[in-house]
Amino acid sequence: MATATRSAPGAASCLLIVLATTTLSMATSSSYAGETSSRSCIAAERAALLSFKTGMTSDPAKRLDSWRGHDCCQWSGVTCNNRTGHIVELSLRNAFIKDDTNFVWCMPHGESGGLEGKISSSLLALQHLKHLDLSGNNLGGVGVTIPKFLGSIKSLTYLNLACMNFDGGVPPQLGNLSRLLHLNLEATVFSHTLLHSDDISWLSRLGLLRSLDMSGVNLSTIPDWVRVVTIVPSLEVLQLSQCGLSLQHEPRLHSNLSSLQVLDLYGNRIDTLNPTYWFWDVLIIKELDLSSNKIVGQLPDAIGNMTSLQTLRLGDNYLSGVKSELFGNLCNLSWLELWSNEIDQDMSDFMEGFPVCTKSKLRSLDLSATNLTGRIPSSIKQWKNLSDLQLSESRLVGSIPLGIGKMTNLRSLILNNNQLNGSVSEEHFANLVNLMELSLSHNPVHITISSNWIPAFNLEVADFANTKMGPHFPLWLEGQKDIFELDISDTGIVDLVPDWFWTVLSNVSYVNISCNQISGRLPATLEFMTSAEMLDLNSNDFTGLLPLLPESLLFLDISRNSLSGPLPQDFGAPMLRELVLFANHINGTIPIYICQLQYMRVLDLSENLLVGQLPQCSKGRDDKEELNTTVDPGNRQLSALILHSNSLSGEFPEFLQYSPLLTLLDLSHNKFEGELPTWTSGKLPYLSFLLLRHNMFSGSIPLELTEQVHLQFLDIANNRISGAIPRGLANLKAMAQYSKIRSDNPLESKFGGTGVDNHIAAIKYDDSQQIVMKGQQLYYTSAIVYMVGLDFSCNNLLGEIPEEIASLFGLKLLNVSHNQFTGKIPDKIGLLRGLESLDLSFNELYGEIPWSLTDITTLSHLNLSYNNLSGRIPSGSQLQTLSDSESMYIGNNYLCGPPLSMSCSRPEVTEDHHEGNNTNNRDLYLGLAAGFVAGLWMVFVIFLFVKTWRVAYFQLLDNLYKARCNCLWPKYPQTAGASLKTGP
Template structure:
């Protein structure tokens, strides 16, 4: 599942309760209208509108019955005339006030479905129209042009609706309009087109077009600055940039709120028009691409209450430049460069902010030093965010005196020392805390009762153990809990699953927590991410929550078979590696259509993989469409089991697959020729230690992204296809364009290294690569590993010259085969190869002198071949360790590092014998010797990893 779809689910879950509250608030504000009985023609128009509504989950129109439409919910009539003047049918989405809208990127749970009837045109006296948050459009259905006919409208709110196509220019006819809100979610397909009609709305005071793509409106600055009465201008996420040349002086003199966040602004010229507007209270330029120094002109904006510049690359940010900001309530500077001691920065803020400042975010700004003990002088701070900096020393006890503090983020610093109850003594308002990734020890008594009720409790890599922190028992409102890598070596308390039944994100990984998993977790209806890996948990895989997206219970002691159906149809990551799970893989796996990562490695699974055919029993049981066979898998990791059968047929439905790891199993048969056609994105193919036979398919060359191919320890025969020299990804060797398949996105509320809306990468697994004569595990560095490993097979023939074309290779291993002929003369072109192993073959001839050109070479093994002549010298070859073992078993080689002199009688004798054997005799004896030697050295294929 991609970030956008996951985010939608998270938002829906996070704010369902808030929506109910918002619904009650909105309806309370609407009242019953007022005035006398409504006019019959207008009542008929409203009923016609109601007839066009196909779904009304919030029952907004439930009261629309009877003759007096002025008493209907959402309808407002004039006190004297009885005409309908207001229609407020806003769906319950999230409004903290009239200037803030949060749109769903899918269908809002409380939004009406249907269409807007043109019968509303009978409401000729309509002044106020709010249909926001409802879904009254659809694919191919643009915003109705007749909305431009309500000439009396002063308020129009169509935010967060699902119209398609361009905005109707007829909206320019609404010359009395003072409030216009067309904000939408950024994935919306609506393309506004030319919005020059805005110039006709000269009375506008509020304009919100956030999320609309306005990139085609190049002269937008001149357009909006002509609206002289504007107080609120919100154009967040519109793809806008500011011209590098300053615009002519603006006509706006009353602007109070300017939001240009999440755009493409890359510079803020000191001469820009908005610096001159002294009335601006809120300036939002966050999440742009702004570089350069902090603009001194900003210091003249003395009315500023909110300044958000986070998510840019501004340098030289100094608090002294804000000395005139006495009204400042909200200061957000994250990801810019302060490069200053925190105490110095805080001292540079004006004294008046000690009572006015509510929100301070200095995350990832490279502030240093310690948190000053007088931080509590900012007595009204509600949110203090100092994540991802270089702060060191103790967390001052004075933080516990900041009675208004609700959010405290100190994660990913270099803080140390102990944190006790005293640090939280007066924090009754605390809801969100993140102390993760520091060197602190949380020493809180088990009988302590906190004064707060937390929403987020994040303590990753903070030492809380060895006992389980019992003070968490009272935190039943926690939605995000992270106590991973916290040194806990205790049993999971009986109350744990009950107390944290509301969590959306739960991470207790990398401890030594014992306990048995409950039979079902279905009661955790909000759970999106459960990370329990690397503990001592036992039991069977439980029934999973309905909306769960990520489950990681790897490296525990789960046992028994996988359930035939285990729930969680929206799973995107299922990681159960390194357990004791047995039995077969159920066909229910095929029904997880959003599944991206499946890791069942290092278990005791047996049997064949499910076919995932159209007629699977699981599909019928779940009443799913029989043609929904395409899967989203990007990584399938099944190594170290006892799985059998042929190459998995169901992979033909996995076109997104990047990593396939089937090593250490008992798969048999030939590699299918459809791999390249059906798995076009495949980058890493690990099949070592199986029973695959047949030849290497030449179709593999069509895999343009294939970077690592490991067929070692199988029964592959035939020759090495010369066409493999055309593997593009091994030629380019450029890691920047490839994705690491061991990395996938998962949701975490905050992260120490990055700020990207809650979606972060997770390096969970590692890929075992035999390189340099040893087994090495790659995780984050896998993207740099490019290699071919055909060792321990039955390959014969020559090493094709075309292999020298794979200049991006770092690992090349053809050892333990029956290869003949010479080492390719151009082998030296492989300048990035770090490990080259051609041992235990029947390769003859001289070692090419170009071998000394392989500047990255740190491991070389040419032992037990029929090589002859002088060993090349120079460059990298002189630095290799244990040099004699590199060439052992080649009786016709001479020169350093061997003791055999190339000009002595012994070398002449061996040289003549070598020539004789090559020209006069058939190498039948050598073949027999090689076969015996190969047999003795090759581990038994297909054994279960636990018995090896």
Template sequence: MDTLQLSYIQIAIAFLLFAQAKSTTEHTSTPQPNDTNTTCMASERSALLAFRAGLSDPANLLSSWKGDDCCGWKGVYCSNRTGHVVKLDLQGSGYTIDSDSRKVLAGNISSSLLGLQHLRYLDLSFNEFDKMQIPEFIGSLHKLRYLDLSMSMFIGRIPPQLGNLSNLQYLDLRSSYQDRDIHDGTYSTDIMWLSRLTSLEHLDMTYVDLSAIVHWLPVVNMLPTLKFLFLTSCQLRTSPESLQLSNLTSLETLFLVGNQFHQRSTPNWFWDLTSLKYLDISYNGFYGPFLDEIGNMTSMVELHLSANSLVGMMPSNMKNLCNLEVLYSYTSNINGSITELLHRLPNCSRNKLQKLDLSDSNLTVSLPTAPVQALSNLSWLVLDHNKLTGHLPLWIGELTELTILDLNSNNLDGVIHEGHLSRLDMLDSFILSHNSITITVSPTWVPPFSLRILHLRSCQLGPKFPMWLRWQTHLWNLDISNTSINDIVPGWFWIGASSAEYLNIRNNQISGVLPSTMEFMRGVVMDFSSNQLDGPIPKLPSNLTSFDLSGNRVIGPLPLDFGAPGLRTLLLYNNMISGAIPSSLCSLRALRLLDLSRNGLNGSITDCLVNESSTNMTGLGIANLSLRNNNLSGEFPSLLQKCPRLIFLDLGHDQFSGTLPAWIGEKLLSLSFLRLRSNTFYGPIPVELSKLVNLQYLDLAYNNISGSIPRSIFSPTGMAQTRDKTDYLQYTSSSEFGVGQNQLVDYTVNFTVLTKGQERLYTGEIIYMVNLDLSCNSITGEIPAEIGTLVELKNLNLSSNNFNGKIPENIGALVQVESLDLSQNELSGEIPSSLSALTSLSRLNLFFNNLEGKIPAGNQLQTLEDQASIYIGNAGLCGPPLSRKCSQPEPIPGESHRDAGDGDMVSFFVATGSRYVMGLWVVFCTFLFKRRWRASWYSLCDNLYNRVYVQVIVTWASLRGKLNGTSQDMYAFKVHAIVGDWYAETSYLV
């Protein structure tokens, strides 16, 4: 489970506790809505109007703030006894997925609020006071008991003036995770002001930066009435071992999630707080064994120990925690028997344990075969990513309160049948992916549950479609990928799956056609790849963002209306799609990743944005485009001028032609990977390619490129210097979409790279490949010395061109190069000695040039395979590994370099001929001493000769028309006799 996602789960749990505490506070101390007889104080009405004047209210939350009676305004509450404003509740809707639906206040908080001197309750949470500090004057509202400024995008130092609010009982200053992405959020370098809030019961400083504070606990210890303390992700670095005199005897809830303690888990001050009911110390870097002190926390209701470096088995005295309802200890290193651990859970107090999460804890062996009493009321059982083995015991089916069962990614096997499932009426999430479990139930079985989440990836469901799925009509997330289903998809499946937002059926043998009603499904992410689906592509669901239909048998043209305006990922490669690329593709403005490779697409790519209005001319946001291995033609697509975010572009193995336009280097400034291999592009390499500062992969091989290499092309920093691979680069090369542990659409861009003498497929690691391949063109001139600046190159291929001159002396600067091919050119002079310094080199080709002189010596060069073949066709070279010594006379000048290697070729053929002679002598000697083998061999040869001879004679005579009926019969008789003898001899040999 992803660390960030787990952190969000922790925060969500915290929010539930906040809401509970807040509700309690409101119930006890918040005034009730006003009576109709209560009227507003004029001075307080003026203060509220001045406050509103400084605000920005795009959602008209304060539209009711008009008229004389401010006590009737929204969010304003007055005392029934005095008429003073005592409560101001202006909580916004905060962060939402849809920014248009936010109902928030913004702007400035006016000091006019000081006119509300009887205010006891102030809530400005979940608004957007962006880039504004918390006002200092709030510390002058001395009667405040409740202050909530959380999640409102405040920045800067928390004012110490808040310490003047001596009546304060509830203080929430939560910052937000989003704040840290946008700006620095809030911080405090001195929290001594907290010590003056002696009535405080609830303190929340989640995501407030307290990294500068070392001695924070003594200050907190001055709050004797404190019940709830939340210091999640505050960048605290110290957690004291103990308190000499603890005043925190009332503390019930302590959240210290996500700090930076990195110290032993014991001794620690919080283990002495036996009044604690809710303790969360997850994600703190605590290490050491699970400690016996846990058994002393007898009031504990929820215990969160996850994502630390705790090791060993839970302590046996955990049985003392008779009030325990929730235990989270995922991503630990228990490294022991699941059976032993389960028997250490408390059985006392009517089995209160409801949620148990021990995922990714290195638990071993099989689940116990007998029921565990402590689990009888369990609603969550999460044991994913462990090393559990064996069968799923039947007592799992007796956990009738179970809503979540997650055993994903273990080594479980065996069969699950109706006995495991028939009593799980409450089951909502059933996750068994990545096990070897077979689910075998009767075709007429009707499950008692209605699931929202069902993950059975890599289990055995097939070969037929599981009929029990037809009753799961409320699925939200379904994964039955790689489950050995070999069947035609039934119509009821599409109906039942229409409610699923996340649907994965990949890597089966499912056949049939996609439903014509697909546009009415609720799918957001769909993966149907690696099946046998055929037919045309229908109109897609309107909410769809990611769709993978690759590796099927889809036919026909692309749809004229895709019907999914928010589509971000479209993978249709390796199908039988034909026709031209329609202009409707341009309507998918959210598209980031498009792979149409290995289809039958043809024609040119139309510039479908040319005639659009200026308001829509922002272009396409696509970052990864692959059209390789089609029959596309025409010039380099001008449409790509409208794709400024393009990072990966693969047009290889098509029929594109024409010259490479200069605008590639001017419009596609984000381009890192450009592959135009095996087309018919001609003309020079544009100088403007030097503007592609991120370019690290350039493949123009097998075209008709001519002219010399522009020296400026060697300036791209992607080849010249080390740089970090950005998250965006990794995202566009390998995209995984899903929820939680269910990665639904799993796509990794793949490039084939001709390196080390063979074509290799690079998938996700392609982002680390730095490649320059200009082979098999008509490029002339010298190899520029600037090539030595491309120190990050791993593959350099300039073979089969017309390069002349010398190999650059600084070729040894390419310290990362693994494959270097300069063969079949007109290069001359000596091989630079720096070549021997390439310690990463594993493949070198210099054959068929005009090189001369002594071959450099070097440990790396001597480890290369086929060393002699590296230098074939260079008659002037001498020294090891060649047989020609450097003292021998030079060859006659003027010989063609293609013929100049005859001496080497003669040596090659003499050696090869010797091997053949030795092989023949082995056969001869065998026949000499094995009489039966010799006789059989000669007999077989004679009969084969007779058969061929008769066939030739009959065919020849027939063609000449010289045979009469009698002679034909005679010949036929002879033929049959010879053939019969041949079969007899052959049978004897066998």
């Protein structure tokens, strides 16, 4: 799998430009390769190679299988001098060359299929070695530096150590290789290792060096790098992309680089193009790459002096007001990239500004995302030599001119994400016999191609997403058997998928036909799509069973369809990374085969009819084997497990202990039971979203749950959880941040999309998650990464709401309703300034509503109903705007003030002195109660010890009682009162 890091002609990035060997070295190398050795290799050198082989721990491509026998000159990758028998070339490069041999893909560790191990110092015995190429093999690793001893093989003229996963500093001993013509140390940018250098002065000793590539090596601490590289007079190719370099704003430096032809400074920290920079003087430069920097301002006039330029890449900067007249003298220009800058000009005016010589010479023009306006000019047909035209993501309007059909050399036409309209017919493509890539997606154009049209081209990329193509299936695609990327999603197709579709696309890598009304069954032959890596079929009307999947498949989304029946016990696709099947009618149990998908990152089986317990997926005895063996728990890459809205049962899944990267877990709306585990904080350190609502979990909330520093959304509503909220909520650091986007949020990095290849758009998991907020069920897509909340509602929790809850400043949702909480609402609850929904209803809370609640200006839902709250309702601008304001206080009989009709008896108090008044009232009530108790006790004591007082008191009661009886029953005789008095 290629790691995309930069853009390049015909391919995306993490690409290493393999430096072309000079005519002399190529001729020498060819002679070595072409000759047959007339004598056996030297024994000491054979022994050195065997020692090197011993240091290899893995050779999946079996490159070294031929390294046996007496004559090492016949071994794979080894070339000897025909006269002397000395080994002069060792070439064990492991790279995936695609389309153009100048482009090599750096592969991530574990996917390259290259050699693994350590480089043996036995190579020192090869003192006649001129050519050493070990690029693309994983012979490095964390803490493994480039071997210093390589600087002692002084016969080397070619050294290629690119993409080898080395770590640490570049050894200055490489400066001893005074005969070196070509040096390639390119580092893989996206890896756990970091190759760097704080001093490159050793380069000055390589006086014969013609090509240097240190792309990806961190050189950011070297301020005078320009002075060092410009004193190497023979340099022809200099590639320092993604090195963290900047250019000092200083006067012009003298440069010895009179032979420089290629300068690659892609992806650095250059922020301006000073007209005095050294490279403007090198007038023979043919290729200049300054793309993906931070360059602001205007393009200097000095660019017009570089008349030898053939390739100019300035894309992905902050240039403004770029004028085509600046390129008036660049008559050799054949490749121009200005994408992602601010041209901000009418396209017709901009195109007319190019000189005639450029129009006839230019082969590739990329003006994507440059804020071009207006129409595509009809004069575009004059650019007959253009093979690549990219105009995506701007503000182009109107119809696509028919003149494009006369650009017979066009291989790539990219017009997506504009405001183009009108019809697109066969006439637009009639003469485009070389067309290989066509993208019209996200334009309201109407594709009116007849069903019997046979195109003259053979597309490799066909992208029509969000255009008007339906209602019938595009039958002209039947002849496009070279397609490896197809996107006809959301095009209004209401049709049965034709039988030929899956056969014609047998070599496709990416298919997206989602968001249509395409019906039919998935074919049993789906497994024979041997190149398929991404299939997005969601939101259609597919029925039937899920068939066996292609072995190469990495991503499958067939959600929102009508698949039925059980999941197959073994559905293939061992490399599967995302499996999204939600909202179907799949029944039965989840097969244990899921446990074997060790590369799985996202598994979504929600909203189906699944039953039973989850597979154990844990280490244990394999009953099928006689010996005691263990089953690999697998799923170590799992980031999201989404199973809501099924009928799954059992306890909390134990196998998740072996998924340390888990970020999102949604088991809601099932029948899970048992207590919540205490091991999550240790085993699931990146857990950010835990949704368990509507299950039968019981027991208390584990204290360990408060140790989940990344946890930002916890929903355990509608369970049988009891006990108190554990202390330690302040440890939930992800909930205690005000910022909407946390840089350490693991969900953002894991769900950011993973490209499968350079040409395939990345699938991003962003389907909807159900969250109950603001009193209703809401659906969140990828914006769930911004959601921070606690929902403990509908359980048996008791005790007080901890004051610590006010320290979770990032909370947007807090719901503890339908429990048995007592005590007061925390006074500092107003510190939750980002709170949008607060529900404390149906508890036993008492006391006054804190006035700090009025400080929460973001609050849009509040429910305090059915508690024992009392006192005046705080008045605040935000509280007065809430809808249905009376119902949020209902069931609290002692609340008063607006919006309730009950008025408060005492004068309204302001927020400023409210706390002081509360203190005074409390002291008054305490004094009255103490006086009452003391007085009553004195009366009891007197009655107990003074008989005369006691007799007189009861006689008084008798007289009062007789008088009361005469009042109550005046028609009855006096004896009635006596009988009542003397009664029991």
